[in-house]
Amino acid sequence: MHPIHWISTVACTTGLCTLLVAASTARAETGKLLLTGGVSSISGSAGGGLTPWAVVGSNATEGEIGMSAFTTRTRTRDYGLTSYGAAMGWNERVEVSVAKQDFDAAPAVALNGIAAFGVEPDLHLKMDIIGVKVRLLGDAVLEADSAMPQVAVGVEHKRLHPASASRVIEFLGADTSGTDVYVTATKLLLDRNLVLSATLRSTNANQNGLLGFGGSAPGRSRRSLQPEFSVAYLLRRDLAIGAEYRFKPNNLQAIGASAGLGAALREDDWRDLFIAWAPNKHMSITLAYVNLGLIVPGVTGYRRQNGLYLSVQAAY
Structure with missing residues (x-):
């Protein structure tokens, strides 16, 4: 794989490094354990790169307000994704996040061979995301010696700007x-240097929303419940390795099949392997190998979208 592809996968272990470093005795000047605010997911919330965690982002603790900002670049065989945003944590209870995504979907120009969709050669799909997360119970660090995990509930509102792919979204x-x-x-x-996280998401997003939400019959427009999992192991106080797996709904494959396109619109689960480094309490850097499976495989020769993901976060 080309080195540039490796530079693209870093954001995946954001929250992993955060909690793992928290297993050490080092504290930030704010009184919060180092990196316990996590890193930023591609959607802006604190957690892993592909999935949110129950942690609240930033270095702020109870009675304080903190901020974080991130930028992420992912490059697979045929696509590229740039994501950036910021989050505010309040009172170690509430997190509000914003993110923008820019998806390089140039291969989609091949869809013009099927119908007069008018897709331009340099297509970029853009999406705005606003998120809110509220911690309900538990404390991942202070209650590490109990059986109770930290639990949070969240929402992510997404708006897609399809540019010249608007007719494709209408077709779907x-x-x-x-x-x-x-x-x-x-x-x-703490005793095993492990962080475990599980998320259950109610969604009808196609490719996280980059291909819109739901679809016409025989596709699926209703919501479905999709699980997401993360695990991380602390190698040393400032270095962690781990993995994530995110199940996806595959709403559109039936539409492609009914149009005689077979599995051309298939959506696969996402997964990654990552390494995260925290050089200090204000910064985290994550590099990951990501496997996004098939993304509109009808325009990419059914190639699996593997590549690298790089993410940098600053938190205060």
Whole structure:
């Protein structure tokens, strides 16, 4: 794989490094354990790169307000994704996040061979995301010696700007906005240097919303429940490795099949392997190998979208 592809996968372990470093005795000047605010997911919330965690982002603790900002670049064989945004954490209870995504979908120009969709050669799909997360119970660090995980509930409202792919979205019968709702639980196992996190998401997003939300019959427009999992192991106080797996709904494959395109619109689960480094309490850097499976495989020769993901976060 080309080195540039490796530079693209770093954001995936954001929250992993955060909690794992929290297993050490080092504290930030704010009184909060180092990196316990996590890193930023591609949608802006604190957690892993592909999935949110129950942690609240930033270095702020109870009675304080903190901020974080991130930028992420992912490059696979045929696509590229740039994501950036910021989050505010309040009172170690509430997190509000905003993110923008820019998806390089140039291969989609091949869709013009099927119908007069008018897709331009340099297509970029853009999406705005606003998220809110509220911690309901538990404390991943202070209650690490109990069986209770930290639990939070969150929403992510997304609005897609399809540019010249607007006729494609209309053909699919998809909406250009939608809202995901999720509940997530995160557990720090201090004695084993492990962080475990599980999320259950209610969604009808296609490719996280980059292909709209839902679809016309025989596709699926209704919501479905999709699980997401993360695990991380602390190698040393400032370095962690781990993995994530995110199930996806595959709403559109039936539409492609009914149009005689077979599995041309298939959507696969996402997964990654990552390494995260925290050089200090204000910064985290994550590099990951990501496997996004098939993304509109009808325009990419059914190639799997593997590549690298790089993410940098600053938090205060």
